Amino acid sequence: MRLLRLGVEGSLRPAVLDDAGGYRDLSAITADIDGAFLAGDGLARARDALSTLPELDASGLRVAAPIARPGKVVCIGLNYRDHAAETGAEPPAEPVIFMKASNTVVGPDDEVLIPRGSSKTDYEAELAVVIGKTARYLDSPEQSDEVIAGYAIADDVSEREFQLERGGQWDKGKSCETFNPLGPWLVTADEVGDPQALGVRLSVNGEERQNGTTKDMIFGVRHVVWYLSQFMVLEPGDVINTGTPAGVALGGRFGYLRPGDVVVAEIDKLGRQRHVIGQA
Structure with missing residues (x-):
């Protein structure tokens, strides 16, 4: 999967890029792409739900770093x-x-x-x-x-x-x-x-x-x-x-x-x- 974060600081949407090049909203799976998401079952849940996740219009949205501020x-x-x-x-x-x-x-x-x-x-x-x-x-x-x-x-x-x-x-x-x-x-x-x-x-x-x-x-x-x-x-x-x-x-x-x-x-x-x- 190709995971990313879209929007401005304080209002970022976690997303995944699907095989057709479209964006899918991960907000129903996680509030952010961070250590807690990676350490738990977030990746597996996102993969299982990919085809049913709502489409996300990324027009005009800034692409943020794909992981929330790392510990180090x-x-x-x-x-x-x-x-x-x-x-x-x-x-x-x-x-x-x-x-x-x-x-x-x-x-x-x-x-x-x-x-x-x-x-x-x-x-x-x-x-x-x-x-x-x-x-x-x-x-x-x-x-x-x-x-x-x-x-x-x-x-x-x-x-x-x-x-x-x-x-x-x-x-x-x-x-x-x-x-x-x-x-x-x-x-x-x-x-x-x-x-x-x-x-x-x-x-x-x-x-x-x-x-x-x-x-x-x-x-x-x-x-x-x-x-x-x-x-x-x-x-x-x-x-x-x-x-x-x-x-x-x-x-x-x-x-x-x-x-x-x-x-x-x-x-x-x-x-x-x-x-x-x-x-x-």
């Missing part, structure tokens, strides 16, 4: 060999973990704001994993399949000077407002299939910047979820950004983002997001 956004750095190489870093022996503030999550077409004082705001198209069941000390990477609800597109927007040149940890270059556009859909794991066989692309003003594939991850999705569960409890609704392929501005081939730029990110089976860059 966990990110994996330097998880593609080509990206590590372009930034001059050695491939890590273990996953590099950092966090983004949960209020960085915005809709897939919302404006992304360059922070005040920024000169190096960068883009990173990423496969995002959405957790559907509590994960604590998983026994093996294979057990990760039991706790993944689905996948979405994320743009792990980053301010590189704040991240790398201002001392301390990465978080202050990662947690600026609007720095995690997510969506348009949360696509359930059964519909995505193999998460290591997805093309990842990003363009700026029509110029292709990133064109990679999740098969080139250093640490695959299963390993990442299992690994994180050894250090923290993953809860339903949590989001994991799994790293980005080569082509970011930090690599030196392309310029950093400027107000007015248009960023388009796509991942096979997960749709497309488009956001315009503004100024905070």
